[in-house]
Amino acid sequence: MENPRTFHVKSFGCQMNVYDGERMAELLQAQGLSAAPAGSEADLVVLNTCHIREKAAEKVYSDIGRLRREDGTRPMIAVAGCVAQAEGAEISRRAPSVDIVVGPQAYHRLPELVARAREGGRALDTDMPVQSKFGVLPPRRRQGTSAFLTVQEGCDKFCTYCVVPYTRGAEVSRPWAAVVEEARALVDGGAREITLLGQNVNAWEGEDETGAVRGLDGLIRTLDALPGLERIRYTTSHPNDMREGLIRAHGEVGKLMPYLHLPVQSGSSRILKAMNRSHTAESYLDVLARVREVRPDIAISGDFIVGFPGETEADFEDTLKMVAAVNYAQAYSFKYSPRPGTPAADMEDQVPPDVMDERLQRLQALLAEQSLAFNRATIGKRTQVLIERSGRKPGQMLGKSPWLQSVHVETDAAIGSVIEVDIVSAGPNSLGGTIAAAPPTAVAA
Ligand code: 5AD
């Protein structure tokens, strides 16, 4: 096979995959390859895959088939991410055109794997090496206004439905200095917002310069002092790791945005127990009450699974009650998908697909109502919008509110600036605003 000169990385699934995709791209660029705008034009295509649900995992096989060009040739194909980790050599058996299989903890070795594949061999690396990939990857390059920064990976919680502990490995926190340095590099490269990422990001822990052990709140407070950085977010969190310091940070840290993604999965404590979530519906509501006490305007977002094995109509109604009690600004809901190797896949009382469909529809209808109401409640408010890119219409820019809503506004404000906007309209997915009139000249009191 020819030496690839161009590459294209396509990431599926969560934000951590988007981050990994960026780092793979930076690595390949450091090797002298250049980015192609589409897979069809690239010599090397990296499919950075997701294994969380069956549908996501199966998608990779149809994508591989689509990479064949009209003249019958194909690019060099690498399957990265969580499907690579979970299915390993099985991928090359099912899809012989795959040249490289590389797991989420081994992608710093991509250049060696490309070299091996060029010599005609199949290259597989799904190790979880002791030496972290982060120590080897090239420094961050310029990213957009809003940047991701993975600070924590893996999960030790072993919820009974979830593949993450198997595909991403044990919980590991990146060291304090590495994270602060990367945040600085991102801000120097133009980032105005940083979203700290981890499968259990609020379990992050590290020693600061003085040797003191700090939690995620300590990191957030340090980033708050970074000149040029305007906004800090973090995702995804586990309810049991919402420690007091982090909750307090929501009331005290100016740059920490009023948004919390806190998955609950079910409103039935019986199902939560079967899921091995190690929290109850009540303890989850309790955490949210404490967060809302310090930050009353916080937007709450969540994840839900309907149709977990054994879920009865009464359990599901508890989920609807939980949703009614919380009032979500945003939420993601899924039908339970049995994953190979997870305990729940072997449980009795799997819920029939039509029951799952019906429950998902009811849940999504309620969640959609809530998020529309949340968006509508911002009409008439003046708020700060971080401009991220130009909109579809000429003269229009697209930005984000503090509550992570997309806002369209006619303005000539530059990308990366934070402007005051009056919200005038709201739909299910975005808000419309106008530039706020200059505030009246302050009169000395
Ligand atoms: N089936 C359906 N949804 C799942 N999730 C994780 N595993 C499964 C599964 N087996 C959902 C959870 C999690 C989100 C990232 O994906 O809601 O929070």
Ligand code: SF4
């Ligand atoms: Fe999966 Fe549960 Fe860990 Fe989240 S906390 S990654 S759902 S095992």
